[in-house]
Structures are given as structure tokens and as C-alpha cells.
Amino acid sequence: MKVTFFLLISFLSVLLSCTSKTEAIVINPGAAKYKVKTIVVFPFENMNEKKFRSHYPNAPQVVYESLETYFLGLNVQIADRNHVDKILKEIRFSGSGLTDSDGKRIGKMLDADAVIIGKITSYVQGAGVHDTTGKLENTRFGFSIKAIHVESGMILARVNMYQNLGGLFSYTSPVENLVNRMMEDLVKKLKRKGL
DSSP, rough: OOOHHHHHHHHHHHHHHHHHHHHHEOGGGGGSSSSSOEEEEEEEEOOOOOGGGOOOOOHHHHHHHHHHHHHGGGGGGGGHHHHHHHHHTTTTOOOOOOOOHHHHHHHHHOOOOOEEEEEEEEEEBBSSSSSTTSSSSEEEEEEEEEEETTTTTTEEEEEEEEEOOOOOOGGGOOOHHHHHHHHHHHHHHHTTTTO
């Protein structure tokens, strides 16, 4: 009985702990001399895993809203998304393929100190059998962002994060919860680094 219980606990712990996580948060050492009070966050480019890209068309909006919510905790003003979208439409950008120089130009138009340009690299809701692949898929999310000082063009920070929940409960854990947890974690780490 004790051996069976031990094996069951061991099996469940392995099943539940198959999470993989990678992250790189790099702050430019010279960034401290720039005062950043106002930022523009551009729509994220959807570079999701190719087979899932069209399956999650709302991924950029979900990620933007989460980033906006948690970045407000960094004590910065964030340009309103509707205002940013209006300017992007006026100059015929869809948000995909936005270059650093485009971002800086629009940042100047909005009187921002810095712009955030990002890409979604993975956004998958775990499912028993995912209808896109016909296989079991784990909930996973990955993104990269770059903060650019508008006036100088200096890259202030770069972030790359990815997490695959793995394990048994990854099949029912909403990807939006993972997005929010990762953004909250990112803001805590940025605060510890002095931003």
C-alpha cells in the first residue's frame, strides 16, 4: 500500500511539473540616464507558431491589454490604444512589420519618451486534442519586446520570455491566465532592476 501510494505521488509530481520556462530581461546600463514618463505600446506582431497563427487572431489584443494593465504599475503614462490605432491607420500601418524608426517617429508625434514594440512568438491554449493539430497541446506563451527611447533611439531594454506549462493541467489552463502571470512577473522583475 505504501509503495503504491509513493508511486502514485511520484507519477503525479512528474506529470504536474513538466513546465519549461526561459527568459531574458536585459536592461541597457545607460538607460538610467533617460527619464521615461510616457510610453506608446504598439500592437504586437503575431508571429505565433505558424500552425496556430490564424487560430488565435485575438492574441495580440489579449497580450496588449495584459501588458498595459501591468505596466501601469511601473509608474508611467501609457498612450491610449485607440489614439495609437488612429495614428497607425492614418499613416497606413497595420501593426505588423512596424520598424524601430517608424515607432520612434510615431512616438515623437505622441510626445512619448519611449515606445514598446513587441512580437508574440507562441500563444497556444492547451486542449485535450487540439483541433488545429489533432494532437495533445500544452498551454504555452512566448513574446519579445523592445523598449526604445524616442529621442536618442537607444534600446533601453529587451525582453524575451517563454513558458510551456506542460503537465496534466496544462490542457485546461487558459492561456490568458499564463499571459497575465508572465506580465505580472515581468513587471516585478523590472521594478527590482530599477525601472
